Amino acid sequence: MRAVVRDRYGPVEGLRVATLERPVPDPGEVVVRVRAASLNMADLDHLLGRPRLARIGTGLVRPANRRVGVDVAGTVEEVGRDVTGLRPGDRVWADLFGNGHGALADRVCVPASALSPLPDAVSFDDAATAPHSGSLALQGLRAAGPIRPGERVLVNGAGGCVGPFAVQMAKARGAVVTAVDHGDKLDFLRDLGADEVIDYTREDVTRGDRRFDVVLDIADTRSVRLLRRALAPGGRYVLIARRIGSFAEKALLGPVVGGLTGTRMGVFSWRPNQRSDLAELAGLLAAGDVVPRIDRRYALDDAVEAFRRLESGAARGKVLVIP
Ligand SMILES: NC(=O)c1ccc[n+]([C@@H]2O[C@H](COP(=O)([O-])OP(=O)(O)OC[C@H]3O[C@@H](n4cnc5c(N)ncnc54)[C@H](OP(=O)(O)O)[C@@H]3O)[C@@H](O)[C@H]2O)c1
The missing domain is CATH 3.90.180.10 (Medium-chain alcohol dehydrogenases, catalytic domain)
Known part of the structure; x- marks a missing residue:
């Protein structure tokens, strides 16, 4: 072989x-x-x-x-x-x-x-x-709790491996999705169904007036202090960690800052290759909810x-x- x-x-x-x-x-x-x-x-x-x-x-x-x-x-x-x-x-x-x-x-x-x-x-x-990236998107969104139709969801770093799954899953649940990535990828993100797209090289989404009910952070480039400003009251932030330092910051500081600001901030414990996740992914793919x-x-x-x-x-x- x-x-x-x-x-x-x-x-x-x-x-x-x-x-x-x-x-x-x-x-x-x-x-x-x-x-x-x-x-x-x-x-x-x-x-x-x-x-x-x-x-x-x-x-x-x-x-x-x-x-x-x-x-x-x-x-x-x-x-x-x-x-x-x-x-x-x-x-x-x-x-x-x-x-x-x-x-x-x-x-x-x-x-x-x-x-x-x-x-x-x-x-x-x-x-x-x-299996890998789709499950990460599924588990990340699940960690944010049920997404209700009309909720504003930010997918930060939406144009890589995991992001396209997350954008489509959030849309399938009726969310209004803002997708952030490099300017070259904005058409791709629109094509995925994102309602709003932002070029991270031109705009820092944590510094504007936008507030989100859910932030799924794949890019992992901002501190807890900045990220909490992007959350609406009661908002939920979930990190799909890329860096150990950032994982530690969000795991330790996230719950404290969340508690003080009436939000929920944290990381989730990734479990690869769960049969139930693959069954759910198969359903989404077969139904065309995720292409x-x-x-x-x-x-x-x-x-x-x-x-x-x-x-x-x-x-x-x-x-x-x-x-
Ligand atoms: N939490 C866990 O337990 C766990 C488990 C497994 C894997 N992971 C990690 O999860 C990550 C999954 O991400 P992925 O595979 O989707 O990564 P990816 O393919 O690298 O996608 C990340 C995207 O974020 C964009 N980006 C870079 N800087 C940004 C910024 N400042 N603001 C917004 N977007 C930005 C990148 O664009 P550019 O091309 O311009 O850089 C890229 O399109 C991997 O790094 C993996 O190691 C975590």
Whole structure:
């Protein structure tokens, strides 16, 4: 089989396609024939070994795991002993974060418990866009509590991997959505359904008169002090953290500032690859409430180019790798 691998932490140029032994599933494992995979910022962090603190778990000097890629959609090829409920040919999808990575390959062997059934109504390409970033958007919005029709929702950093899912999910719940990102992405954000779009290079949304009932902060560039000004009375702020320092600030200070100002501010505890989340995502995709945006498709051999596209910030939607 062929798989994208890395030998050390470092830039995307260190990736290569290797020919590996065809996997044989151990008891409880399943070999998945990969039909589509997509890239996330988490994959870039995985390659670069950042934050450095994470290397305590992933290998201090060299990465213990050479395989790459978390978002996968495909079909079951072979099941190991003791696997129930999955048969060859079944359509499946998963976020392999915490389950060995390895989506960038023609096959990947994973615990059966990592896989969720993929309904026929959702194509492999569409499915591959969503497990990681779609779940982050889903859990982030859920952490803000129920969104009522007409509530004003700000998605800060809306044009990356997670934001397009969050904008569409908030719209599907009847919210009035303001999406903030780079000026080059404003048309893309309008196309997602955002009611108002703001270019962060021209305007600081925390300094104007706008007040929001919900702020989903993906860009993670502002302090608690500034962010609370963007909240309406009773407003809820949720951070999808990018930086450890910011995570600590919002986790520790957020509840204090929230308590003093009649708002709710905090981070949420991310739980990757929840079956219930994937079932909810499948429903949203099948109903057309969330339409995955696919930027470009790359072959396995062009994985370096695919990662460069992700890294450049130029992608409008998810970057797919199709083995
Ligand atoms: N909380 C958790 O438990 C958890 C779990 C998993 C992952 N994560 C993290 O969650 C993040 C997910 O975000 P993502 O994948 O959507 O990232 P992304 O693809 O990098 O998107 C972030 C977007 O924010 C924009 N941006 C940059 N500066 C901004 C500013 N000042 N104001 C508004 N927008 C700005 C970026 O635009 P430019 O292109 O102009 O920079 C980009 O379009 C990742 O960093 C991941 O590491 C958190």
